[in-house]
Amino acid sequence: xxxxVSVGAEEFESHxxxxxxxxxxxxxxxxxxxxxxxxxxxxxxxxxMIAFANAxxxxxxxxxxxxQPLYTWSVxxxxxxxxxxxxxxxxxxxxxxxxxxxxxxxxxxxxxVEVQKAISDTLVQDLRRRAARGQMLxxxxxxxxxxxxxxVLDGYRCAVHWENLVAxxxxxxxxxxxxxxxxxxxxxxxxxxxxxxxxxxxxxxRAHHGKKLAMAISEQFIVDRVRDQxxxxxxxxxxxVGPGYEHLVEAAELMAANIEEPLTLSEIAxxxxxxxxxxxxxxxxxxxxxxxxxxxxxxLRRARELLSHTSAPIMQITVACGFQTASHxxxxxxxxxGHSPSEHRRQGGSQGLVHVGIxxxxxxxxxxxxxxxxxxxxGAAMYMS
Numbered sequence: 001x002x003x004x005v006s007v008g009a010e011e012f013e014s015h016x017x018x019x020x021x022x023x024x025x026x027x028x029x030x031x032x033x034x035x036x037x038x039x040x041x042x043x044x045x046x047x048x049m050i051a052f053a054n055a056x057x058x059x060x061x062x063x064x065x066x067x068q069p070l071y072t073w074s075v076x077x078x079x080x081x082x083x084x085x086x087x088x089x090x091x092x093x094x095x096x097x098x099x100x101x102x103x104x105x106x107x108x109x110x111x112x113v114e115v116q117k118a119i120s121d122t123l124v125q126d127l128r129r130r131a132a133r134g135q136m137l138x139x140x141x142x143x144x145x146x147x148x149x150x151x152v153l154d155g156y157r158c159a160v161h162w163e164n165l166v167a168x169x170x171x172x173x174x175x176x177x178x179x180x181x182x183x184x185x186x187x188x189x190x191x192x193x194x195x196x197x198x199x200x201x202x203x204x205x206r207a208h209h210g211k212k213l214a215m216a217i218s219e220q221f222i223v224d225r226v227r228d229q230x231x232x233x234x235x236x237x238x239x240x241v242g243p244g245y246e247h248l249v250e251a252a253e254l255m256a257a258n259i260e261e262p263l264t265l266s267e268i269a270x271x272x273x274x275x276x277x278x279x280x281x282x283x284x285x286x287x288x289x290x291x292x293x294x295x296x297x298x299x300l301r302r303a304r305e306l307l308s309h310t311s312a313p314i315m316q317i318t319v320a321c322g323f324q325t326a327s328h329x330x331x332x333x334x335x336x337x338g339h340s341p342s343e344h345r346r347q348g349g350s351q352g353l354v355h356v357g358i359x360x361x362x363x364x365x366x367x368x369x370x371x372x373x374x375x376x377x378x379g380a381a382m383y384m385s
Contacts, residue, residue: 040104043077043084044118047110051141058201061217078123087112111142124150141193148172159183161193179232199227247272248282255295262322300336
């Protein structure tokens with residue numbers, strides 16, 4: 001039995017003052033103590049312990065590393081007499097009263113296996129009440145199921161584990177389920193599962209307290225690259241998913257290997273052994289985007305990596321990522337990331353907290369297609385954006 005109680009400033013100060021406590025180097029030397037943010041975690045039966053623990057541990061390390069009570073948290077559940085059992089058999093006991101989560105800055109629903117059985121009328125009504133009063137709501141792993149069932153995700157983008165994408169898209173058409181590792185859309189915050197909550201919380205810590213603290217936490221946890229909102233979940237090998245997935249993988253690899261000189265969608269479809277219409281269906285089924293949107297996102301992510309890790313001029317990056325003009329590139333970049341390439345550079349080029357290396361797409365096998373030179377009139381058709 002694991003005992004978890006609401007953690008507050010007094011407990012934190014007592015912990016830090018202990019003589020046998022080894023605290024990492026202080027990051028924030030300011031003498032003023034910021035107002036602590038209070039998060040609530042609503043555990044569903046058979047929730048994912050790895051998702052829950054990854055989220056809480058980032059908050060704990062933020063306090064420990066900064067030597068300030070930056071975050072407090074409470075844990076509650078619905079109808080769990082004797083504690084909330086995780087899918088690994090461990091039980092979190094001493095729950096806070098459900099109504100105590102009303103004072104939280106955000107409440108995260110933590111789901112796991114057989115999540116549908118854990119979604120009760122009481123839970124649905126509680127989530128609707130919180131949404132109506134404007135409370136920020138989040139979900140970890142399959143907790144997104146609960147938010148969708150309550151109708152509080154309608155009109156929002158959200159993340160959920162790849163295994164649940166197809167079923168949820170069919171049952172909740174008003175919700176935009178994305179393949180990203182985590183998604184922040186206005187007052188909804190969702191993480192896909194596994195260790196994704198760690199990256200989500202590091203993103204929030206950076207937004208609240210700056211890059212230096214977030215990097216210090218990631219170093220404590222030996223995390224060499226912190227993923228951001230544009231990073232997507234890695235889908236499994238074809239044998240674990242539906243028909244046609246192998247063609248999708250081949251098409252995606254072709255796109256990743258042909259960034260500087262983008263292929264036409266027809267060329268990609270032909271090389272992958274499917275029709276253009278079949279290619280569009282596959283991308284919509286598994287990624288919920290068009291092939292052109294996916295290709296453009298790959299090129300823009302590559303551009304962001306070059307901005308972050310090289311001193312190459314923006315015009316050079318424009319060409320390297322397959323754009324014909326800098327103005328077109330800048331417009332597409334702003335639409336994707338919310339800021340221009342030059343703004344990214346001015347802010348230190350680290351919006352994504354990418355510490356080392358580049359994202360997976362950039363390291364894809366270099367399978368390039370050779371084709372005869374295109375005529376000037378056909379040249380524009382080579383670009384997908």
